[in-house]
Amino acid sequence: AQKVTQAQTEISVVEKEDVTLDCVYETRDTTYYLFWYKQPPSGELVFLIRRNSFDEQNEISGRYSWNFQKSTSSFNFTITASQVVDSAVYFCALSEAQNQGVKLIFGQGTELSVKP
Amino acid sequence: NAGVMQNPRHLVRRRGQEARLRCSPMKGHSHVYWYRQLPEEGLKFMVYLQKENIIDESGMPKERFSAEFPKEGPSILRIQQVVRGDSAAYFCASSPEVARYQPQHFGDGTRLSIL
Numbered sequence: 001a002q003k004v005t006q007a008q009t010e011i012s013v014v015e016k017e018d019v020t021l022d023c024v025y026e027t028r029d030t031t032y033y034l035f036w037y038k039q040p041p042s043g044e045l046v047f048l049i050r051r052n053s054f055d056e057q058n059e060i061s062g063r064y065s066w067n068f069q070k071s072t073s074s075f076n077f078t079i080t081a082s083q084v085v086d087s088a089v090y091f092c093a094l095s096e097a098q099n100q101g102v103k104l105i106f107g108q109g110t111e112l113s114v115k116p
Numbered sequence: 117n118a119g120v121m122q123n124p125r126h127l128v129r130r131r132g133q134e135a136r137l138r139c140s141p142m143k144g145h146s147h148v149y150w151y152r153q154l155p156e157e158g159l160k161f162m163v164y165l166q167k168e169n170i171i172d173e174s175g176m177p178k179e180r181f182s183a184e185f186p187k188e189g190p191s192i193l194r195i196q197q198v199v200r201g202d203s204a205a206y207f208c209a210s211s212p213e214v215a216r217y218q219p220q221h222f223g224d225g226t227r228l229s230i231l
Contacts, residue, residue, distance in 0.1 A: 033217045045159075045207060045222035052217065091158060095216040099172040102214050103149065103161035 002027050002096045006107035013082055014115050021077045021110045023092030029053075033095045034075045035104065036066070040088040051075055082114045118143050121190075122208050122223035129198050130231045137193040137226045141210030148191045149220055150183060153205040164214075165191060171214075195228075203230045 003026040013019045025034060036048040049059065051068050059066045063080045079086050089111045093104040121140040129135050141148050146167055151159040161175040165185040176183065180198075185191040195202055205227050209220035 035219060037222070042224075043205065043227070044224040045209075047219045047221060050217065050219050095218075097216055099164075099174060100214075101147075101164040101172040102211075102216050102218070103164065103172070103175070104151075104159070104209075104220060106151075106158040106160075108158045 002029075002094055002105050004092050004094050004105055004107035006090075006092055006110050008110045009108070010111045010113070012113045012115065015084060016081050017114075018078060018080050019082050019112065019114075021079075021090050021092075021112065023075045023077065023107060025073050025075065025092070025094050027073075027094060027096075029096075034068070035093045035095070036075075036077055037091045037093060037106075038088045039091065039109070045091075048077075079112075082112075084114050084116055087112060087114045120145075120208055120210050120221055120223035122206075122226050124226060125224060126227045126229070128229045128231060131199055132197050135195040135198050135202070135228055137195075137206050137208075137228070138190045139193070139208030139210075139223060140190040141208075142212075142221055145210035145212050145221075147211045147214050148185050149209040149211075150191075150193050151207045151209065151222075153207060153225070155204070159207060162193075166214075198228075198230050200230050203228055 005024045032053045034051045038046045067076045089109045091109045092107045150162040163183045164172040180196045205225045207225045209222045211218045
């Protein structure tokens with residue numbers, strides 16, 4: 001079965017600390033796609049990144065970086081020099097084809113609190 | 117704002133009433149998805165629609181819930197005879213095509229509270 005696990009329910013850090021959010025996935029597909037979304041306190045869901053299973057190059061975008069490890073089925077997200085505005089719930093997701101459509105399978109989310 | 121538009125942002129209903137949640141997809145997107153986020157939980161897929169067609173409703177409760185995406189106008193998620201357990205945030209997402217690599221872009225959600 002397809003599954004996404006975010007074992008960290010809550011993380012609290014002080015501003016400027018680095019923080020890594022873990023994501024472990026299970027899939028039967030040989031080609032698959034992973035996503036990260038951010039849900040700030042205002043409640044909307046913001047798409048951050050997509051990763052293809054056949055591209056293992058890590059990605060960096062400003063203070064954000066993503067480490068994709070196929071061998072351990074993990075797609076971890078690191079925020080460097082965290083800021084208060086990074087406080088949010090972060091969701092990892094896996095897309096699954098089903099019934100002529102596609103759905104996202106989400107992890108439970110990790111609530112990140114960055115304190116000044 | 118060309119993003120996914122959901123309204124209302126907050127909706128309060130009494131038990132037994134009907135709730136109607138609306139979603140206008142991003143411009144150029146013809147694929148709409150509804151997800152539900154129960155308190156302290158992640159998002160769970162409910163239904164996938166294209167214009168005038170329900171493609172996959174495998175995540176929808178069998179009773180009281182229905183969805184449509186008419187030729188003209190927004191997609192509607194309808195909950196009849198609401199109960200306390202329906203209290204949740206309901207998110208709509210859209211995409212320009214249906215493919216596993218395609219990110220789904222979400223609206224701000226509708227927070228449904230049942231009194």
